[in-house]
Amino acid sequence: MKPTNACLALSVAFCSTTTAQNQTFFNPVLPGWHSDPSCVFVAERDNTTFCTTSTFLRTPGLPVLASRDLLNWKIASHAITRENQVSEYARAVPQSDGIWAATIRYRRGTFYIITVYRDNLAPGIEGNKGLIFNSTDPYKDSSWGDPIRFRTAEIDPDLFWDDDGTAYMLTAGISISTIDPSTGITGNTSHIWNGSNGAFLEGPHMYKKDGFYYLMIAEGGSGLNHSVTIARSKHIRGPYESNPTNPVLGDAGTDEYFQNIGHADLFQDENGHWWSSVLCWRSGPEALSYPMGREMSITPVSWPEGDWPVFAPVRGEMKGWARPTAINTPGDDGLFTDDMIDFESTSLPKHFLFWRFPNKQSYAVSPEGHPGTLWLTQSFGSIMDGVDNFTAGFDLVDRTLIMRQQMHTLFEYSVDVDFAPREQGEEVGITLFLNNAQNINLGIVMLPGNATTNITTAAGASRSFVRPHLRFRASGGGSLNPTDTPKTVVEPLPCTWAGHPVRLILRAQDSRTYTLYAASSPRPDHTEMKLGTAPASLVSGGMGDFTGCIILTVVFSFVNLTSNAFYLKTIYTTDLNGTEAAVNSRWFNKAPFNWQGDMDVECQPYPLTVGSPFFTSNNGFHYRVKGIIMLNGTADSSAGSPDIRSAIGYKNTALQDCYLKDLLIILYKSDPSALPSWWLTFKNSVVESAVLQCNVLSDAGLAEVTLQADYHGETEKNYDYVIDSNHKTRASVWWGTRLSNAYFIGILAAAARVPKIEEHDGTFLNRARIRFTANPEETDIRSDDFFGLKWSFNFANGRLQQFEMPLSKGVKAYNSHFWGSPVMTESLHYAKLMHSLFALDLGNCDSPSLLLTHSALQYAIHAPDDMNRKPGGLLNNSATFERMDALRYNMIPQPGDTDGQNPTVALNESYAAFQPIMGPLSCKNATISAQYLCSVPKQKKTGVMLLSIVLADLVFLQAAWKLLQFVAGTRMSKVPQAMVCEGCLSLHHGGENFGKAHSRDADEESVIGLAGDYISLASRESRTAMHNSLAAIP
Template sequence: MFLLKAISSALFILPTLASSMAKNSSFTNPILPGWHSDPSCIYVAEEHNAFFCTTSSFLTFPGMPIYASKDLVNWRLASHVFSKPSQVPQIGDTDTQNGGLWAVTLRYHKGKFYAIVSYTPLSPWAVTGFLFTTTNPYDSSAWSDPLVFPLLDIDPSIFWDDDGTTYLHFSGIHQQTIDLKTAALGPASIIWKGFTEYIPEGPHVYKKDGYYYLMIGEGGTELGHHEVIARSKNISGPYESNPANPILSNQNTTEYLQTVGHADLFQDGNNNWWGAALATRSGPEWTNYPMGRETVLFPVTWEKGAWPVLAPVRGHMSGWPLPKRTRNIRGSGPFVGDPDVIDFHPGSKIPSHFVHWRFPPKDAFAVSPRGHANTLRISPSVANLTSSAPATTPEELSLVMRVQTDTRFAFSVDVEFSPEKEEEETGVTAFLTQTQHLDLGIVMLATGKRDKSGKEELGLHLRFRVTNVPSSASNFNETIPTVVKALPKGWEGAPIRLNIEAVNETHYEFSAASVRKPKAVEIMGTAPGTILSGGDGPFTGTLVGAYATSNGGAGKTDSYISRWRYQGKGQDIGNGEIVPYTPFVGA
């Protein structure tokens, strides 16, 4: 009888376990939604079994974000490697919109974290390597000043061999030794030209079962992007190409997730292999992808002595059992995908996931200044958000933003602003580069009337305007007229709420309302996401935020931002399917 009961119980439990396992091994991509390009990820058992990922930051500051997770699904901003202008002062002088810090590699070795990255101004082409270290990845201030060294090309990666030699690998595919104390470099040599030999970049070396495995991206980060791998018994080669190359790609498919590549591999606490790569949610049309290059996750099967087998990247994924779902992870910032409910309380700081485009003007921002509690004061920059194409002189911008992390979202701020001079402006923006952005501003303009003395009268207006002047080919070749409306009667003397909403996968809507009647919305304009796709920003993605400018004039009126809100309304993962902002599928 006992045996029958045991068997009966087991038969009852097995489906439940199978169901639980299926749920716990399922997730949706991207795991780091929004602009999170060129991912590099590791697992560190010594840090309470935590995973860490980093992504490219280009011209944003602070830069080189580090995300931490214990379940591969809930990712929290842990720190920024680059949090002090003195670490990479070149960022302030970079005028090319796609220049800056490209493709970080994150590694952990003997109790220390290493983040290595390349800087390029793009024009002229020159590459510099920066290597940062820390023993505390949860504190931005704990990251070191960089070890600086010249590079022949981009995408540096670091590898320690068993004999203690430290190797540097970078695009080309080059290898050379590096002294981590002096930055002295050994001779550089090309160790593999790749599978197709077309734009070989993003190399990473892994040692397993007596082989050195060299994995790289190829084809450029466009529709032809793919990942390939080779191996050798000697780190310097010759390398044998995997007969199954490419091992990861969505090229020549109809998949929603495209441009898959620039991958990194890592193990979890159960020795299962995983991979992270970049992808764009564009479909093969590759015209509308305002969120840019995002981070996707996939399981990897890597048997002893064999080649790794990487699961194809899809919106819905399943694979190895995921660690138990938890948000018990340290960090300086919010979890990716969480909403913003920010009221700038006295004594608080600018949230750590907020970024600027290059370095902002000194003292341009203050939280809860005297007389304006629960606001963010923005002092205007002389320059506005737009630059000529290409920009020739880097200008400081009073601009603060956060990554658009949802296909569909609503963003709003309340604004107090009492300008005195013509063209003083404050507003909200959906921003890709200085040559591609959508803005809704409160601006002081001429009314067309004159006072009794004949002086031209000025008044507050709402202005929606689109900037689409990239130096590279644009995905949108039409014209959207600027819309200017006098501030509606009754709106004076109270904050004005400015809204941006991604109403669907392809369009943004801009509107305004008085906080006295927040539902009485004045729709100012719509614009397609293709303006925020490609052009001068093919490697980055859209950010949303607030700005203040005198538009080249003499105005110095501060604006006060309050009630900052960002709420995700869903992720499109392909085939018309929309899922909640969290990538976790299981209960």
Template sequence: MKFSLAPLSLLATAVAFTPAALAQNDATTTFLNPILPGWHSDPSCTRVDDTFFCATSTFISFPGLPVYASKDLVNWKLISHAWTRESQLPGVSWNTTGQQDGMYAPTLRYHDGEFWLICEYLNVGPGIIGVLFRTTDPFDDDAWSDPLLFSPQAIDPDLFWDDDGKVYAATQGIILQELDLETGELSQPPIEIWTGTGGVWPEGPHIYKRDGYYYLLIAEGGTATDHAITIARSENIDGPYEAYEDNPILTNRDTDEYFQTVGHGDLFTDPDGNWWGLCLATRSGPEYKHYPMGREAVLFNVTWDEGEWPVLEPVRGRMEGWPLPPQDRDIPGDGPFNSDPDEYDFTADSGLPKHFVHWRVPAEGIFSTSDSGLEIVPSRNNLTGVLGSNGDDIALTGQRGLSFVGRRQTHTLFDFSVDLSFSPREVGQEAGVTVFLTQVNHIDLGLVLLESGNGSTALHLRMRAEGTGSPPPEETVALPQGWEGKPVRLHITAEDPQTYVLFASSDDGGDIVEVGTASSELVSGGNGSFVGSLLGAYATCNGGGSGTECPEGGVASFQRWRYTPVAQYVSEDESVPA
């Protein structure tokens, strides 16, 4: 279908803003969740003076382990990634097969003038690779060290310095070991200090020493709608631990709340001594069906009186609590604030923005910028690839890196668009935009060269989707006359929390060709239950060529990259303007 319509008018008619759609910090005690919207699993946080720092899981995306900084707990700036160099873990990424393997559940701590980020890379080689990065300058990617490697037996490592100088790592189970920060040696045998309250998968431990007790905060109940935070304490670090009688201290299980899967949290103080916490949550409602942004980071207040158990405020979209620090976006570094729009016009002097990520470490030379834009050399594998091919043609599996780069979807309603210049030579060469969760959960709008009869070929717009639920049929539309040889503007719009609209326009914003719609259920859970959707650009020759090389031609140039936030849902029936 071809029609004339300004792209954002699709969004303007899709949401009715309520009177409650107030500014994020309309009162010093009011804030809205999520405070780190978009895929931000397993947050861990610390504070240095007046600045808060948080890190999150990234699994097989690269660069990995983002570190965010904030002075007001509302505006969070991406300041660095701890894992940015292939040389830090040589060969590991390309030997990773699963869609949710990789960097699981970091803990970020500050001690004696240094930041320490401990994590584990799962399901490659021996199974688990423990990594401990350190830096004195968290605002610089290059300042993060090569990792100290260690060999844990379970996931989700904590890092705790006791008063006597001993350093401990607690992991899933919950087991405790001393960790040598010079050699990576773990004390043996591991000591089981608590098994939780009976929920499955006791994990995500964090230890805090306060008022003569060691408090042990953990997640249990699995990572879906039974997720919860529980706590125990002991006068000795190795136990025995007494469970709090009113566990769980934080959960939304068995409720009809919009925010579900609440769990896996960390606690910290502000400069005034007030306690706060961050944990993960999913904006799915109890039906747990549409949640394309996956597990996001949410903020809550904590009351922790001397000698008492901490009381955690239940997670909601609109929160009331301690006075927030004054709004302040004066944070060093060249990264963006997480909720800001994208407005990039790539030139030869551009680099990839700090918040852009790949699926695994990319092959060298695939991404570059020139005065023609962001140039992507196509990969033989498309975004799905040939999974489970037993290594017969590893270039088709995606393990050698996808020719894809994206940014997190951080808003319920948005418009994402790029201008694409593309002159393919061979049938099957394709470039476009995508909502990407995993290689088996994505929604693509591409410009592709196809056979059109009588031995001729022609460019077409094509929508294809893979994912949870019932993917829509492939939709193909011939490129309108007069569009050949010119940039084509490709759009993905969230029309409502359940629907993406995929369409194209000429680069002057003229007539629009709608190619199709797709449900956000396709990129909710399934094979991507731990991650969240990315919006980005890709290029592929769909299996043509041989080895790791596509046929000549097919390099795509993307200009005018825009991500425009429109609205954020804080409950199933309340949205606030972005």
């Protein structure tokens, strides 16, 4: 089965003319998303100005932009091009994580960029990762090495060298400290200025001129109140004198088109003239439509000797210092000039972008068999995941996105797509993307058609016809005006377009509106079909206030591995009234990739055949699996099932870098011995909602074998998911994984062994439930092969939260039905063969909340020697919970009505194997509760006793269960409670010390007396009833 993929053949035409004139220029000089700019002029580099900007989760990160005239710019390099430089990208969740404001400086032949990687989910200082990059060649990506790391509690670091060579770092807030850029070691920190109004003091930069230290900062926060202020001092650590004319820059409270002016930097040109770079919105005072976000403008500055600098107001048309035009700066100009990209090389252009670092297996430039194309694999999360759930929109799912920035208010972007969808939900297209909650999309998607005829699959399921559609939809959930979100429009793809590429068009013909069209291509006289219009306000500000719009050529989401798509051409142009004559037309001469099969395609299940493994790989092949349904076998078939494994003959060979979602494998067998081998090992992978189920139909009845995992989270280190599920063993393994809302369920026949789930080293498990139910139905209970349970858990170095493990066993013996009931009939002499063993190792595990529930037959709660290992309790003696806030353990033994038989006869041989149910614990707050359910044989009445022991601070508890005997040696700061109920009667007791120690061999009378102590404050009638119930127990 071949992976679904999209092959993109792109020929990009980007038309933009920037003409340098001596006295006049136009802002922004760096249009599009270029936030928090910082610039430095370097005379020995051919009088070139180098700037960098914040990039958040966009990669490559920290562009170094170069210009010799401040008007014509090129991308010289990127400081962040390798994932191992900043590994935090792989764990980023919020869209505002990533590289925040940076400062670029030059000293003695070396360029320095100092910045902070911001992790918004990390607490305190851990949320800021200080980074210093350096390079001696700003025109080579490879010259920027791994960053020097430093600790900082603040953002927006600045780097300044004093005359004596001492390096200083300034940060938001506004503080200064010494720093060694070669080691990241910082010295004493001093707070040096409170700003002019004390609100959101950010983006500091230090300059020394005419004997003064000038400190320039941003105030008011990035928004309509943003401004630039400046102060000076004779001493670097102050005190600082505020400029009486502050703010020196800003348009707050005005009706100017340029707003949010702030985060300025200062630099000189070769003539000694001063300039300032600033960020700004092109939004007007209403600040509703500014889809390109924070852009970089410049303004000339007059700075008389010994006086304050004077900044010209930032406007669209500016007068500045005369400078010669220079267009021969080294670097890549694809972002700023006309370009046509055929992908004949093996690398992407410098101005093509990603969101986080991409999976390198998700794309290829000119792959074998497809020269001149960009090949993309499918996405595994919708581009609109954040519509209803903002957090879900930023989960770490594998999305395939190729991006380029919107650089102009008026533009057109189009793609020609040849797409052959086969499964419902497959979609490819284009999007104007701010974040997962704010985007505008047009795609070709496979949806149910209008046909009323249903067809039947080989498995007997009735399925509707599906066919390609055009779908326009937008997400404004994170915008300032979500009510402006247009309605979704879906239209069937015209049948006359079949066999030809489809052109998808995104057009901005005014500053406030985007319109999306589709057309049959490649005819130049194509007739456009308008699909929808969306306001620019949807992709302005809101949740994406720090960034700006990016145009994506994207595979939205695929649901299986059967279809192919080709993007044949993309065009970005600002000449909306012109033609596309400059675009390379040779794509029109290529043979199109035609539709495969009929326009109406049935969603077929994948057929399994005996002897044909579904997954086979000896080299860890990269799989992308979603929505696979496999059916095999019939109720009367006893033939062996096919193996499902990661390699032929190699049980432990892993499938690496895989994404497994919505995988359902259902096998029907009449003989448990015909169950298949399920050997799947995944490394560095994500498993989301996978169900492997085997239905065994036999004389004993129907039983199921199911292992289900719902994964929503991120890979921490290595992610291993193993299903070793032959008829003897079923197991799953996670290493270094964050799991959430996970359910692991096993339902087995008597002839099968139960699951063993283990090895979770470094695992983060959130809201998990593990349940096992065994129902052998009419299996002979005397069989030595009767089922046993071995579950061991190792969460060392991990974290558990809201972890629940209920265990229940059900037996139908001698035609007397039993399913989850505390009542059994007939003989229990062989009950000792039903046993269970638990081991839970939580060494160094941070477990704020842990719920363990054990519900089983009372006489099965022991660890007999025949389990071939040392008996142990639920929590082994090495378990520590020093960081646990709460522990609750419920034990619900369920002895039954024995019809006069004494159940203790079957237990006497195993008493020696009993171990403490609880080993020594160190726990802040714990609740140990034990429930005893029994039926009194003679009186046919049920007595239920609930013993709840509340532990505070450091408490050591050892307990063992011998029918109704509690073995406890404990120190308690609170009195235990007991609730004895018969029917609906409940009593509560408190006020007495419980300091007695009772041995395992305590006689029955003392145990009953102890129970009586708990009900001493109850009513006489209740006490009498309870004592009678206790006395009735043999």
